[in-house]
Amino acid sequence: MDRILKTRLEARLAEHLRGPVYQRHDETEIRIEPGSVPEVLRILHDAVDLRFEILADLAGVDTGEVMQVVYHLWSPMASDWLRIIADGLSRDDPRAPSATFLWTGAEWLEREAYDMFGIVFEGNRDLRRIFMPPDYTSFPLRKDFLLPDDSARSPGAGVRHVERGYGPAGLADDPAAGIRRAPAS
Amino acid sequence: MPPRQNASRPTTTGTRVQAQPQPSTDDPRIMLDRQIGADLFEPIPPYPPRTEREGEFYTLGDGEMFLNVGPHHPATHGVLRLVLKLSGEQVVDVDPVLGYLHRGVEKICENSDYYHVIDQVDPLEYISSLFQEWAAVLSFEKLMDVEVPRRAEYIRVLSGELLRIASHTLYMGFLALDLGGLTPILYGFIERDEIVEMLAALTGARMLFNYFRIGGVNGDLNHEFMSRLGDWMSRAARQTEASAGLLNENEIFVRRTRGMGVLDRATALRFGVTGGNLRATGVPFDVRRAHPYSVYPELDFSIPTRTEGDSLARYLIRVDEVRESIKIIDQCLHNIPDGPVMAKLPRLLRPRPGRSWGACEGPRGMMGVYSISDGSDGPFRFRIHDPSFVNLETVPALLPGNLLADTMAIVASLDPVMGGIDK
Numbered sequence: 001m002d003r004i005l006k007t008r009l010e011a012r013l014a015e016h017l018r019g020p021v022y023q024r025h026d027e028t029e030i031r032i033e034p035g036s037v038p039e040v041l042r043i044l045h046d047a048v049d050l051r052f053e054i055l056a057d058l059a060g061v062d063t064g065e066v067m068q069v070v071y072h073l074w075s076p077m078a079s080d081w082l083r084i085i086a087d088g089l090s091r092d093d094p095r096a097p098s099a100t101f102l103w104t105g106a107e108w109l110e111r112e113a114y115d116m117f118g119i120v121f122e123g124n125r126d127l128r129r130i131f132m133p134p135d136y137t138s139f140p141l142r143k144d145f146l147l148p149d150d151s152a153r154s155p156g157a158g159v160r161h162v163e164r165g166y167g168p169a170g171l172a173d174d175p176a177a178g179i180r181r182a183p184a185s
Numbered sequence: 186m187p188p189r190q191n192a193s194r195p196t197t198t199g200t201r202v203q204a205q206p207q208p209s210t211d212d213p214r215i216m217l218d219r220q221i222g223a224d225l226f227e228p229i230p231p232y233p234p235r236t237e238r239e240g241e242f243y244t245l246g247d248g249e250m251f252l253n254v255g256p257h258h259p260a261t262h263g264v265l266r267l268v269l270k271l272s273g274e275q276v277v278d279v280d281p282v283l284g285y286l287h288r289g290v291e292k293i294c295e296n297s298d299y300y301h302v303i304d305q306v307d308p309l310e311y312i313s314s315l316f317q318e319w320a321a322v323l324s325f326e327k328l329m330d331v332e333v334p335r336r337a338e339y340i341r342v343l344s345g346e347l348l349r350i351a352s353h354t355l356y357m358g359f360l361a362l363d364l365g366g367l368t369p370i371l372y373g374f375i376e377r378d379e380i381v382e383m384l385a386a387l388t389g390a391r392m393l394f395n396y397f398r399i400g401g402v403n404g405d406l407n408h409e410f411m412s413r414l415g416d417w418m419s420r421a422a423r424q425t426e427a428s429a430g431l432l433n434e435n436e437i438f439v440r441r442t443r444g445m446g447v448l449d450r451a452t453a454l455r456f457g458v459t460g461g462n463l464r465a466t467g468v469p470f471d472v473r474r475a476h477p478y479s480v481y482p483e484l485d486f487s488i489p490t491r492t493e494g495d496s497l498a499r500y501l502i503r504v505d506e507v508r509e510s511i512k513i514i515d516q517c518l519h520n521i522p523d524g525p526v527m528a529k530l531p532r533l534l535r536p537r538p539g540r541s542w543g544a545c546e547g548p549r550g551m552m553g554v555y556s557i558s559d560g561s562d563g564p565f566r567f568r569i570h571d572p573s574f575v576n577l578e579t580v581p582a583l584l585p586g587n588l589l590a591d592t593m594a595i596v597a598s599l600d601p602v603m604g605g606i607d608k
Contacts, residue, residue: 070555072553103457127236134232134235
């Protein structure tokens with residue numbers, strides 16, 4: 001745990017933090033509003049005592065209640081990985097600002113998050129599906145995704161026997177059924 | 186007989202030409218065939234552009250044409266499809282199309298328990314599968330506060346570095362193969378086969394090892410592994426120099442890789458490139474040193490860097506890394522302590538709710554795993570960060586301006602593995 005990093009983050013990002021800086025093992029975690037992502041990333045990247053210059057990962061998360069965008073950063077100044085959770089994206093219309101203005105490489109990572117969760121990154125110039133076919137209509141890693149239901153709308157439906165309607169009857173009618181939810185933390 | 190119509194070939198410049206609609210049918214199989222046919226053989230997608238960039242890419246300028254490379258092309262290192270926009274023989278723009286090998290491993294892992302996940306992540310980077318396991322167990326061990334016995338850590342480093350050498354020798358061979366040289370790949374496979382046989386004696390499998398466990402490794406070192414390793418170590422350094430000398434001093438190879446696909450330091454950092462590709466631009470970022478894990482802090486090795494950032498530098502970095510790995514293996518064999526190779530763990534793992542990120546340095550760069558626990562016996566979210574995915578992302582920045590014949594040399598020098606990219 002990097003105590004110095006914690007004090008620096010609290011000093012630099014005081015008005016953006018939602019909740020305390022959380023540290024465990026070799027990770028430091030902060031929570032922010034999706035709207036303040038560009039500003040926070042800019043500060044973390046540019047500030048001389050932070051210098052988080054490597055975007056280790058960008059991932060979408062569906063907690064069952066809300067959507068999140070999770071960034072992992074690395075800096076030569078800190079001994080911890082930094083995790084930034086942009087929390088509280090609505091599940092009906094998840095939208096977050098793009099990180100491509102700072103890291104060009106976020107483009108494909110955001111395309112992947114869009115493909116899997118339907119999170120729309122505003123400012124990404126090439127936000128299209130990356131793994132799934134272009135005419136696929138659902139988002140496979142969302143917790144309300146049901147394979148027999150959602151894949152039935154894909155063009156291959158009815159051709160591959162595994163995709164022909166099977167599965168518990170009635171489950172597909174109730175979107176709330178069978179959704180695994182993350183614990184509140 | 187009327188002239189054969191091929192509406193999909195662009196006849197006018199600066200316009201987007203749509204494929205001609207075919208007579209409709211009710212048979213879903215025919216429709217699917219057409220769909221697949223349209224996807225595979227037609228560079229211009231049969232639907233309107235979804236983004237600005239796509240519309241811009243699939244509009245031909247004066248004297249330009251499309252060339253579809255892949256998905257089934259021997260030089261694309263898997264099922265990668267590159268749509269090249271060419272002007273004469275010069276590449277103007279590239280649109281890599283992914284997803285041909287997408288298996289939804291993240292989803293499968295969310296539906297598995299913690300022990301099963303190790304098995305599921307194996308086929309991602311099939312050339313160096315131990316590293317993907319390593320990232321997963323690093324993340325899970327943090328989630329569960331498991332302390333790994335030191336002997337197990339040494340065995341992990343030992344087997345990991347062996348596999349890194351196997352992966353790098355194969356890389357050198359394939360890079361030469363894509364440039365038209367057939368010999369190095371044979372030597373690469375000889376070297377890899379020795380290592381893989383060695384690991385088969387240790388783990389029981391030649392390719393998908395399923396060897397690392399949460400809290401240790403599956404089995405202790407055995408006699409066959411040690412005797413094969415001793416045998417190989419006695420000639421490893423010499424063999425590496427011999428196979429490196431095959432290419433390092435080859436004038437054709439050097440002239441076709443020097444100054445090719447130059448990635449500068451700032452661009453590499455902006456793209457989030459990691460591994461040898463980043464170190465070839467002069468950034469000494471190696472997770473083994475930048476964020477040490479396992480017993481790497483106790484081992485003496487250096488991080489080779491170069492500043493050119495071209496294909497040749499990326500290749501030479503790998504050669505240097507093989508030398509460093511041999512050094513690490515030598516130290517492991519001298520320092521490995523006695524003791525158990527597994528921590529004591531319950532049969533059913535139910536970690537407390539929490540989040541953890543584990544990252545290790547694979548042959549292609551940083552392998553990362555972000556897992557979320559909800560208190561059940563499997564991960565609630567299992568995110569895999571694959572280095573090849575980000576490394577491949579630089580292709581549209583590297584290829585334009587180069588000749589068609591050099592595209593594969595540049596892509597091969599980035600060392601992508603489609604199993605990891607497509608997940």
